[in-house]
Amino acid sequence: MAILQVNGVHKDFSGLQVLTGVDFEVGEKERFSVIGPNGAGKTTLFNIISGKFRPSAGQVIFEGRDISSLPTYARARLGMARSFQITNIFQRLSALDNILAGVRSRVGLRHHLLRRPHHDRDLMERSEEILERVGLADQRHTPAQELAYGQQRALEMGVTLSLEPKLVLLDEPTAGMSRQETEEAISMIRRVTRETACVIIEHDMNVVFSLADRISVLHYGVMLACGTPEEIRADQRVKDAYLGEEEA
C-alpha cells in the first residue's frame, strides 16, 4: 500500500500556474525522487506535501487519509518529517538539544509545565542514539552554529529523523556539499531511510540515480515521466527536456 498519494495537485500563486496536475504514489519503504530543472515546481510540491502551502486543487493523502488541509504540525505528528535545503536548525542550541526537540515531540512532551525533558533518561538516550546515527555523537554539546557545514547538514538530517517518521521528505540533502561529503551523505541517507519511505528532491543526478528506487521528472508544473532509474535514463522525453540540458 502507498504511504503517500499525491492526486491531481494544482497550485497557482495569484494567477501564476506553478503546478498543473501532479500525480504520484510512494510505497511504504520506497525511496522516491523528484527531479526537474529550476522553476519546475519541486519546492512548491514539497511545501504542499509538508503542509506549508495548501494545494489550489487536488489532494495529498497520507496512509489513506486526506491531509490536504492539515497544518504543518499536525502532519508532523502523523509521522511525516522534512529536511530543508537551507539548513534550518536551532543555531544557538547544542546538537543534542536540537535532536531532543523532535524526540520529545514524538512522545507528546511539548507543553508540560512540570516535566523537564533534560531529566528524562529515556528521551536523552533516544536523542543520543539519533546523534550517533548521523555521526555527531562527539559533538553532542557543541552549539549548532559552531559545527562545520557538513556536520550542520548531518544535524539537519538528525533533527528530521528525531521524529522517527514514517515518511521523510528531503529537500536537496546534498546541496552545497563537496564530492566526498556528498558520498558520505548518500550512504548515511541510505542507512537511515532503510525502514522508512522517503521523498527526495535533488539536483545532483549522481545522488538521485544512486539513491532512488523510483524517479519522477517534474517539468513546468507537470509530471513528465515516472519510473525506475533505468527507465528514466532511457526516456527520450526526459532526455530532451532535462537530462540533455545537463549534458549540453
Place this chain on the structure above:
Amino acid sequence: MMASQKAMLHRVGLALALALLLVMPWLLGSYQLRLFTEAVIFSLYAVSYNMLLGYAGLLSFGHAMFFGWGAFSFAVALNHFPGIPLMGAVMLAVASTTVIGLVVGVLLLRVKGTPFALLTLAFNALVFAIGIKWHSVTGGDDGLSIATPALNLGFTDLVVSSGPNFYYFTLVIVGAAIAFAWYFTRTAMGQSVLLIRENEERMRFLGYNTNVSRLILFVLSGALAGLAGSFYAILNSFVSLDAVSIEMTTKVLLMTFIGGTGQFLGPVAGAFFFTYVQNFLSDLTDNWPLIMGALFIAMVLWVPGGLAGLAAKLSGGRKDDDPDGTLAGME
C-alpha cells in the same frame, strides 16, 4: 570539577540568600520591611512580564491589565463573598485572571510584533475603562477598600495583612511563584518557548502547535501577574485604578528593562532597584518620574543587558554570545 564547584557555589549562595530573606524582619524597621515586601511583590510582576518579553520575545504594553485584574478580583471576592478564606480569595483572583488571559490571548495572539504590542495597549485601556465605569463593582475612581481576613492555618488563625506576618506570607506564596517561574525555564513548556523564539518554523515542522505554546505562555504570565496584583491589594489594604493603569504597565517595562531581560534574576533586580529608587526620589522631588525616565533611556542606550548584564560583565562570567542566559541554563 569546575561544574560541580560552580554548582556548589550556587547552592551556598542560594542558602545564604534564603537565610537573609528569613531574617529580614529583624534587620529592617517596619517601614523598610514594607518597602522590601513591595519589592518582592513587584519582582513576581516583573518576572511574569519577562516570561513574555525575555523568553518569547513578545513585547506587551498591557501587562497591568492582568496585575490590576488580579488586584480587583481579589478585592471584589473579599467584599462580595463575606467569610471567604484568604487563600480562597487569592485563588479566585488568580483563576479569574487566568480566564481573562485566555480570552485576551485568543483574540490577541493572532498577530505578532507591533500590532500585538498595540493591541495589548488597547486591551489594557479597555480593562481600565471597565474599572472606571463599572462603579458598582470596582468602586470606579474611589477604588475598593479591603479588610484582609486572617489566614486559616488549621490549628490557628494568623493575621497576615501587615508587618512581618505579611512579609512571610508574601515570601512563601509569591516566592513560590517566582521559584516556579524559574523552574519553568527548564520544563518542556519553557524549553519549547525558547526553541520557538530560536526557530518557529522548524518547531512547527517538528509537530509543535506554536500558537498553542504562545497562548499557554501568555495565560501563565498573566496569571502570575494576577497573583502579584492580589498581594499588592493586601499590601495597600486598598485597590485603586492605579493597579490597572498604563502607568502600572510602564512600571513593569521599566523594571524589566533596567534589570535586564537576559537573565532570570534581571527583572528581580530591576523590581528592587525601581522600588527603592522610586521611594528615594519621591522623597526628594515630585518630579521623580522625570529622573526615572532619564535613567531608563540611559540604561537602554548604554547598558542594554540591564543590571543583570552589567553584573555578569563585571564578574567576567558569561560570554555575550548568549545574551539570554536562559539557553545556557539547560543542563
